[in-house]
Amino acid sequence: MRQRESLQIAIDGPAGAGKSTVAKIVAQRLNLFYVDTGAMYRAIAYKALKNGASIEDELSVSQIAQSTEVVLDHSDEGIVWCDGENVTEAIRCPEISRAVSTVAAYPGVRERLVELQRLEGSRGGVVMDGRDIGTHVLPEADIKIFLTATPEERAKRRWAELSHAGKDISLEEVTRDMQRRDRMDTEREVSPLKPARDGIVLDTTGLSVEEIVAKIVALA
Numbered sequence: 001m002r003q004r005e006s007l008q009i010a011i012d013g014p015a016g017a018g019k020s021t022v023a024k025i026v027a028q029r030l031n032l033f034y035v036d037t038g039a040m041y042r043a044i045a046y047k048a049l050k051n052g053a054s055i056e057d058e059l060s061v062s063q064i065a066q067s068t069e070v071v072l073d074h075s076d077e078g079i080v081w082c083d084g085e086n087v088t089e090a091i092r093c094p095e096i097s098r099a100v101s102t103v104a105a106y107p108g109v110r111e112r113l114v115e116l117q118r119l120e121g122s123r124g125g126v127v128m129d130g131r132d133i134g135t136h137v138l139p140e141a142d143i144k145i146f147l148t149a150t151p152e153e154r155a156k157r158r159w160a161e162l163s164h165a166g167k168d169i170s171l172e173e174v175t176r177d178m179q180r181r182d183r184m185d186t187e188r189e190v191s192p193l194k195p196a197r198d199g200i201v202l203d204t205t206g207l208s209v210e211e212i213v214a215k216i217v218a219l220a
Helices: 017-029 037-050 058-066 094-106 107-122 133-137 152-163 170-186 208-217
Strands: 008-012 033-036 070-072 080-082 126-130 143-148 198-203
Touching: 008 017, 008 133, 017 033, 017 107, 017 126, 017 208, 033 037, 033 107, 037 058, 037 070, 037 080, 037 094, 037 107, 037 126, 058 107, 070 107, 094 107, 094 170, 107 126, 107 133, 126 133, 143 208, 152 170, 198 208
Parallel strands: 008 126, 008 143, 033 126, 143 198
Antiparallel strands: 070 080
């Protein structure tokens, strides 16, 4: 395993598994950069919708991705910048959640963002979360974790997160959106969601965030 300053930890899993929350804390505990790849895809979906592009128009969305600058602030604030605009809150709305899996399935979008994600990984030690980090973006990562949980628990977590952020949405709607995203993520032709062959599958059902973090930090 590499030294701490170049350690790479990949955390994958479906929506609502706790990837982002866990990855952020693990990065803090180990003094590593946190790279939120999901936020990058969300930023592209936001930019496409803002520009009036149809999410179903692969060519237009891919062209937008190629010309869009997405920057992740690695400070404690965790701001997501899209062409200089702070979109940290805007990209977490249900509309973006429904669009992001479609956007992320386009080869042109993935090609551009994977390139940027690998550059982040080359800067030094990182904790990177997403859906194809251990299988595609950082296949040589030192530690590969696949977080999962029951569909019911994942939906409740996402609903609580959105409600806390002031979003007026029902648990039933969140559950439907999550089921749709799960299907798209696992069935897409380019880098589908699945555990890496040498990864560790960690079921987070019933576990606290601290318990999950402790397990990953112990591996590092």
